[in-house]
Amino acid sequence: MSLAVSTKIQKKYSKRTRKSRELYRESLLCFPGGISHNIRHFEPYPFYTKSAKGKNLLDVDGNKYTDYWMGHWALLIGHSHPVVASAVRNQANRGTLFGTVNKLSLDLAYAIKDAMPRAELIRYSSTGSEATMYAIRLARARTGRRVVAKIVGGWHGYNTNLLQSVNYPFELDEGLGLIQDEEQFVESIPFNDLERSLKILNTIRDDLACIIVEPVLGGAGCITPQRDYLHGLQEFATANDALFILDEIVTGFRLSFRGAAHEYKLEPDLFTLGKIVGGGLPIGVLCGDKDIMSLCNPVGKDKSEVVCYVGGGTFAANPLTMTAGLATLRYLKQNKSVIYPSIDKIGQRIRKGLEKVFSDSKIDVDITGVGSLFMTHFLNNNVRKISSALDVGLSNKDLLRKYHFALIAKHNIFFLPEKMGAISSSHTLKDAELLIDATQQIVQSRLFSRDE
Numbered sequence: 548m549s550l551a552v553s554t555k556i557q558k559k560y561s562k563r564t565r566k567s568r569e570l571y572r573e574s575l576l577c578f579p580g581g582i583s584h585n586i587r588h589f590e591p592y593p594f595y596t597k598s599a600k601g602k603n604l605l606d607v608d609g610n611k612y613t614d615y616w617m618g619h620w621a622l623l624i625g626h627s628h629p630v631v632a633s634a635v636r637n638q639a640n641r642g643t644l645f646g647t648v649n650k651l652s653l654d655l656a657y658a659i660k661d662a663m664p665r666a667e668l669i670r671y672s673s674t675g676s677e678a679t680m681y682a683i684r685l686a687r688a689r690t691g692r693r694v695v696a697k698i699v700g701g702w703h704g705y706n707t708n709l710l711q712s713v714n715y716p717f718e719l720d721e722g723l724g725l726i727q728d729e730e731q732f733v734e735s736i737p738f739n740d741l742e743r744s745l746k747i748l749n750t751i752r753d754d755l756a757c758i759i760v761e762p763v764l765g766g767a768g769c770i771t772p773q774r775d776y777l778h779g780l781q782e783f784a785t786a787n788d789a790l791f792i793l794d795e796i797v798t799g800f801r802l803s804f805r806g807a808a809h810e811y812k813l814e815p816d817l818f819t820l821g822k823i824v825g826g827g828l829p830i831g832v833l834c835g836d837k838d839i840m841s842l843c844n845p846v847g848k849d850k851s852e853v854v855c856y857v858g859g860g861t862f863a864a865n866p867l868t869m870t871a872g873l874a875t876l877r878y879l880k881q882n883k884s885v886i887y888p889s890i891d892k893i894g895q896r897i898r899k900g901l902e903k904v905f906s907d908s909k910i911d912v913d914i915t916g917v918g919s920l921f922m923t924h925f926l927n928n929n930v931r932k933i934s935s936a937l938d939v940g941l942s943n944k945d946l947l948r949k950y951h952f953a954l955i956a957k958h959n960i961f962f963l964p965e966k967m968g969a970i971s972s973s974h975t976l977k978d979a980e981l982l983i984d985a986t987q988q989i990v991q992s993r994l995f996s997r998d999e
């Protein structure tokens with residue numbers, strides 16, 4: 548089976564994305580690799596988006612795509628939702644960055660606390676990477692210990708501490724510029740293997756500050772937790788006076804309005820939010836237990852007394868993000884009884900439909916996911932089922948890339964190649980059928996058998 552993207556499909560893509568190709572050439576002269584976020588590149592070059600509305604992206608050449616990437620899975624109610632767009636427009640006229648405290652930050656905090664009461668105290672930042680960086684700093688401050696346990700393949704953003712065992716092969720460094728001395732204070736444990744995880748954790752228990760985990764591995768390949776895995780980690784952390792931190796940057800307000808902690812009955816000491824809670828604008832949120840969060844309260848203390856510096860940054864709690872987030876959470880709260888069952892139903896239909904298409908054609912896949920998240924994994928002799936990031940690393944990623952590219956080039960359906968898909972409230976069951984049908988056509992084409 549050829550692994551190269553079919554030249555015929557590439558030609559088709561090149562022909563209809565001429566302006567994008569030109570912009571990509573220019574971008575190479577401005578940005579390393581032509582991009583501003585590593586994962587946004589795909590071969591032969593990414594199309595350039597001109598506008599986005601609802602479930603659609605429109606590129607500079609006039610091609611319209613049904614989007615399943617949805618702004619890094621952040622846009623649960625679609626691109627430029629009228630309620631959010633109008634609130635942001637109005638707020639822009641009143642100021643975009645006050646640089647002072649404002650009531651909007653309080654309104655959004657109440658909306659978060661209403662959905663997730665474990666957010667006793669909250670600190671905003673501008674990205675999820677900052678929120679997770681602060682979370683582990685706070686855990687080290689609270690416990691006086693140094694070691695952070697993360698999941699093999701777990702993704703918590705580009706903060707230096709957690710940039711370890713992210714990409715397959717996991718034992719290799721994640722790139723230049725990372726200092727090995729720091730790495731000794733981060734330990735990686737295998738997702739969904741409680742026995743091995745506890746064995747590793749036991750070796751570091753005396754210096755363990757926290758365990759940080761995504762309830763559903765997102766970047767690593769849309770992997771759901773097996774029964775009792777997350778509870779086992781939580782129990783271990785509690786029994787050993789370490790903190791249990793849930794990174795809900797993808798799952799918060801997506802798995803349900805109350806997030807994964809509620810769905811899986813978990814009680815994290817700290818948790819992080821991002822993406823959806825910013826309503827399409829930049830955000831990270833650190834939330835949790837008030838005693839722990841109070842360690843970063845600098846008010847009335849001099850330098851020797853400030854326990855833990857958790858910043859926030861120039862753009863933290865800016866009125867534009869607060870407004871977009873608030874409009875989104877209010878809309879979700881008002882419509883949650885319709886939105887969540889609907890996106891979950893579409894997710895279920897897609898998972899089932901894709902499974903059938905592939906199994907009818909004797910192509911071995913595991914379609915993972917939960918609710919409105921899903922991903923196709925092509926299996927081989929090395930891996931028969933997907934339950935960890937290692938399984939994803941061993942699966943046939945080249946075939947996945949080809950499949951996603953064929954969807955883009957031939958069917959105007961956009962997945963960021965190799966990444967999981969996310970459904971928004973602007974998708975419909977008809978979109979699910981179109982995706983299943985497109986997959987059927989791709990399977991029937993020669994893509995999966997030999998080069999075209």
Ligand SMILES: Cc1ncc(COP(=O)(O)O)c(C=O)c1O
Pocket residue numbers: 619673674675676677679702703704705761765766794795796797821822830831
């Ligand atoms: C689970 C998780 N945590 C943290 C982050 C980092 O967020 P940001 O890209 O806003 O820095 C991401 C981003 O994809 C994520 O998926």
